[in-house]
Amino acid sequence: xxxxxxxxxxxxxxxxxxxxxxxxxxxxxxxxxxxxxxxxxxxxxxxxxxxxxxxxxxxxxxxxxxxxxxxxxxxxxxxxxxxxxxxxxxxxxxxxxxxxxxxxxxxxxxxxxxxxx
Amino acid sequence: xxxxxxxxxxxxxxxxxxxxxxxxxxxxxxxxxxxxxxxxxxxxxxxxxxxxxxxxxxxxxxxxxxxxxxxxxxxxxxxxxxxxxxxxxxxxxxxxxxxxxxxxxxxxxxxxxxxxxxxxxxxxxxxxxxxxxx
Numbered sequence: 378x379x380x381x382x383x384x385x386x387x388x389x390x391x392x393x394x395x396x397x398x399x400x401x402x403x404x405x406x407x408x409x410x411x412x413x414x415x416x417x418x419x420x421x422x423x424x425x426x427x428x429x430x431x432x433x434x435x436x437x438x439x440x441x442x443x444x445x446x447x448x449x450x451x452x453x454x455x456x457x458x459x460x461x462x463x464x465x466x467x468x469x470x471x472x473x474x475x476x477x478x479x480x481x482x483x484x485x486x487x488x489x490x491x492x493x494x
Numbered sequence: 495x496x497x498x499x500x501x502x503x504x505x506x507x508x509x510x511x512x513x514x515x516x517x518x519x520x521x522x523x524x525x526x527x528x529x530x531x532x533x534x535x536x537x538x539x540x541x542x543x544x545x546x547x548x549x550x551x552x553x554x555x556x557x558x559x560x561x562x563x564x565x566x567x568x569x570x571x572x573x574x575x576x577x578x579x580x581x582x583x584x585x586x587x588x589x590x591x592x593x594x595x596x597x598x599x600x601x602x603x604x605x606x607x608x609x610x611x612x613x614x615x616x617x618x619x620x621x622x623x624x625x626x627x628x
Contacts (some may be wrong), residue, residue, distance in 0.1 A: 461557035
């Protein structure tokens with residue numbers, strides 16, 4: 378009787394493998410991720426060309442959600458960060474914002490992304 | 495996006511039929527040069543009582559339009575909190591001695607009430623920002 382159970386379990390596992398193996402996506406489950414790890418190799422060299430220090434710096438880079446949202450919903454085909462200079466009294470303040478180019482050719486300023494550099 | 499002056503048109507080419515905005519009032523040539531120039535100031539908000547976020551969105555749209563967007567293309571903004579939105583578009587760009595100018599139309603709608611203005615902005619060589627005439 379035990380052998381029959383083993384056989385049933387084995388058949389179930391085989392069926393599962395065949396079904397789920399067919400739905401695997403290239404790039405794996407993280408293909409739509411917003412954040413990624415960027416690596417930068419830093420090498421310190423003296424005047425004679427000798428390597429004093431070599432290290433790899435890792436930085437987590439995340440795309441803003443607004444860009445993905447507008448693109449994913451078919452509203453915009455691209456978004457960009459832009460800056461402009463605003464004189465406040467005698468001081469020049471550089472300000473930053475995100476604008477998206479929409480499918481209809483217009484642009485839209487994205488609320489919540491204004492900042493001062 | 496290229497140069498903002500790359501596709502300059504005459505004012506008549508961007509009247510109300512393009513881009514779902516009211517027909518702009520074209521400024522007379524004499525008027526443009528006789529008026530004093532200002533930095534971006536609260537008259538740009540057309541007497542609407544916008545909150546801080548909405549003012550910043552409108553200001554961002556104006557500067558993005560002036561710096562980056564070709565004639566006729568609309569730059570819009572929307573408030574998430576209430577029925578407020580605005581849009582701006584350049585209707586004419588032209589070089590002057592020592593810089594260049596862009597005539598643009600700005601529109602704001604707040605709780606069903608809407609206003610629009612036509613203004614002129616010029617950028618001079620060596621100047622850090624735009625000069626406005628309203």
